[in-house]
Amino acid sequence: MAQTTLSQDPLSKQFPVSPRQASHILGRVLTYLIIFALCVLFGYPLFWTAMSSLKTIPEMFSFPPIMIPSVPQWANYWTVLNIDYPVGRWFSNSVLIVILTSFGTLITSSLVAYSFARFQYRGRDVLFMITLSTMMLPAQVTLIPQFVLFYKLGWVNTHLPLWVPHWFGGGAFAIFLMRQFFLTLPLDLDEAALIDGAGYFRIFWSILLPLCKPVLATLAIITIIASWSDFLGPLIYLNTPEKFTVSVGLQFFNAVPEVGGEPMQHLLMAACVMSMVPIILMFFFGQRFFVQGIVMSGIKG
Amino acid sequence: MAVAETGAPAQGATNGSATLLARIVGAQTPFQTKRAIWGYIYAAPWILGLIIFWGGPILASFYFGFTEYAVIGSPKFTGLSNYIRAFSGDELFWPSLGRTFTFAGLYIPFAVGGALVLAVLLNQKLMGTTLFRTLFFVPHLIPAVALAVVWTFLLAPRVGPVNEFLRAIGVSEPPGWLASRDSALASVTMINVWAAMGGNTMLIFLAGLQGVPQELYDAASIDGGGPLAKFRHVTLPMLTPTIFFNVVLAVIGALKVFTTAWVATQGGPSYATWFFALHIYFQAFQYFRLGYGSALAWVLAAVLLFFTWVQVRYSRRWVHYEGS
Numbered sequence: 219m220a221q222t223t224l225s226q227d228p229l230s231k232q233f234p235v236s237p238r239q240a241s242h243i244l245g246r247v248l249t250y251l252i253i254f255a256l257c258v259l260f261g262y263p264l265f266w267t268a269m270s271s272l273k274t275i276p277e278m279f280s281f282p283p284i285m286i287p288s289v290p291q292w293a294n295y296w297t298v299l300n301i302d303y304p305v306g307r308w309f310s311n312s313v314l315i316v317i318l319t320s321f322g323t324l325i326t327s328s329l330v331a332y333s334f335a336r337f338q339y340r341g342r343d344v345l346f347m348i349t350l351s352t353m354m355l356p357a358q359v360t361l362i363p364q365f366v367l368f369y370k371l372g373w374v375n376t377h378l379p380l381w382v383p384h385w386f387g388g389g390a391f392a393i394f395l396m397r398q399f400f401l402t403l404p405l406d407l408d409e410a411a412l413i414d415g416a417g418y419f420r421i422f423w424s425i426l427l428p429l430c431k432p433v434l435a436t437l438a439i440i441t442i443i444a445s446w447s448d449f450l451g452p453l454i455y456l457n458t459p460e461k462f463t464v465s466v467g468l469q470f471f472n473a474v475p476e477v478g479g480e481p482m483q484h485l486l487m488a489a490c491v492m493s494m495v496p497i498i499l500m501f502f503f504g505q506r507f508f509v510q511g512i513v514m515s516g517i518k519g
Numbered sequence: 520m521a522v523a524e525t526g527a528p529a530q531g532a533t534n535g536s537a538t539l540l541a542r543i544v545g546a547q548t549p550f551q552t553k554r555a556i557w558g559y560i561y562a563a564p565w566i567l568g569l570i571i572f573w574g575g576p577i578l579a580s581f582y583f584g585f586t587e588y589a590v591i592g593s594p595k596f597t598g599l600s601n602y603i604r605a606f607s608g609d610e611l612f613w614p615s616l617g618r619t620f621t622f623a624g625l626y627i628p629f630a631v632g633g634a635l636v637l638a639v640l641l642n643q644k645l646m647g648t649t650l651f652r653t654l655f656f657v658p659h660l661i662p663a664v665a666l667a668v669v670w671t672f673l674l675a676p677r678v679g680p681v682n683e684f685l686r687a688i689g690v691s692e693p694p695g696w697l698a699s700r701d702s703a704l705a706s707v708t709m710i711n712v713w714a715a716m717g718g719n720t721m722l723i724f725l726a727g728l729q730g731v732p733q734e735l736y737d738a739a740s741i742d743g744g745g746p747l748a749k750f751r752h753v754t755l756p757m758l759t760p761t762i763f764f765n766v767v768l769a770v771i772g773a774l775k776v777f778t779t780a781w782v783a784t785q786g787g788p789s790y791a792t793w794f795f796a797l798h799i800y801f802q803a804f805q806y807f808r809l810g811y812g813s814a815l816a817w818v819l820a821a822v823l824l825f826f827t828w829v830q831v832r833y834s835r836r837w838v839h840y841e842g843s
Binding site for chain 1: 546555559560561566572573660662663670673678680719726771778799809816819824
């Protein structure tokens with residue numbers, strides 16, 4: 219072997235790989251084994267759920283258990299939309315709330331962050347400190363008076379309490395994330411535009427915001443995930459199944475899986491898969507932005 | 520801005536009111552005044568939001584804590600009776616607080632420690648790192664309700680796949696998991712750890728690991744340090760700021776644990792997973808004791824602030840900041 223003759227190491231005449239290389243390879247193999255075990259740990263429950271959603275009821279409760287259904291029941295996904303529970307409505311409600319929440323958060327938080335990052339006025343820094351301190355307070359403290367407020371407005375059992383508050387600045391985290399990004403953009407951009415006669419809104423809308431696309435994507439993904447999974451809000455404000463979101467709907471379905479006296483656990487699993495797939499797909503395509511955003515908030519926070 | 524300061528000062532009759540306005544907004548020239556006013560206008564949604572959804576509710580909730588209030592009618596002032604009742608007359612108060620601490624005590628080391636282990640594994644520059652990272656992250660993306668529903672099935676004592684597996688490898692009496700009083704709390708913790716380990720905590724650790732300079736590892740190699748020594752003497756000290764950040768976030772998350780317990784066990788069996796956030800929810804939104812619920816929420820806020828303060832206070836002893 220060419221390598222053996224070139225090598226200065228006398229041991230390599232006996233062994234094709236040196237002990238040091240051997241321990242390195244052993245380490246690599248071990249690392250891969252651990253990672254594969256972890257993939258099973260994180261992946262198997264999801265695989266099991268996906269398989270269960272394609273089973274018939276006897277297959278789901280058979281003994282010994284069946285791992286993969288003999289004939290995948292793709293029809294389950296259609297059937298679940300047509301049972302007595304308004305499952306389709308839960309999804310359309312959630313989509314609507316997620317869209318309204320995300321637009322509100324993106325538009326208003328970027329405006330507020332623009333103000334924090336680019337304007338000088340009395341009270342700005344105090345306001346920013348107050349903004350950050352709201353992140354420390356548990357939601358429970360403001361939840362009860364907010365409920366009273368929405369109750370008095372007659373908004374209980376409507377979707378308004380779930381998205382309207384997000385049009386008021388989008389929350390401290392969103393403002394913080396956007397402000398940090400605005401601070402990285404050079405001030406010369408603003409000044410040049412100002413000299414050219416652009417107004418402040420035009421500077422924001424036509425010059426700065428297009429540069430913010432990556433951070434807007436990040437914020438959109440984080441907001442969509444949070445809004446899609448939100449449970450406490452819909453649980454408190456929504457009472458009738460037609461108004462439910464996916465989260466409360468699933469919980470309702472889970473509590474009473476026998477629809478009209480028939481067990482529907484396989485359909486419940488199908489509904490669970492349907493609640494996961496959009497968010498997982500979105501993450502898959504947007505993960506570059508998402509990871510950047512988490513890193514930004516983590517490192518600079 | 521240089522352009523602005525040369526602007527002519529306001530003159531004549533408008534001078535007085537203009538300077539007053541300028542002083543209010545903290546400006547010196549008309550240009551700065553105008554600019555400051557635009558600043559307020561763009562911040563207005565959040566200023567309103569702070570008043571309507573934060574400031575007002577915080578004051579109201581503080582007041583409700585001293586009243587009896589059931590949405591219908593108006594709050595009736597009862598002094599400290601809610602707090603007295605919480606501390607001495609509510610048999611679920613201390614147990615639910617204690618249970619929340621038990622949860623936090625189990626959850627935080629496993630979730631943060633597990634995330635660190637995952638991050639170190641992914642940082643080995645292996646093939647397929649992005650794929651593994653995505654897979655580890657997926658549990659974190661699942662809506663909390665779906666997570667709880669799926670795990671209720673997986674952990675079903677008689678027909679669930681977890682116990683099937685345990686029986687197959689020879690465990691004759693596998694635990695009852697969520698259905699048993701003795702193991703429900705541990706099961707809820709496990710579900711939460713499973714979902715959180717590969718999530719944001721891991722991503723933040725990964726970013727932190729990438730910030731550890733390679734020279735330090737090289738130096739450790741020259742000194743003959745093996746992988747464990749490098750982890751102990753290079754990685755861990757350099758990561759302390761990241762660990763600190765993640766622990767603070769984990770404490771906040773743990774004390775608010777709600778959804779998984781509510782969906783998987785409804786706080787049961789026999790109150791085994793009746794956490795403090797569930798107690799607040801039931802008091803406020805099932806029994807409509809809004810006054811008492813507000814008092815409980817303030818207890819939670821106080822506990823949270825106390826723990827955060829302690830962590831910040833003692834962080835200097837173990838958190839190592841490079842270059843300071």
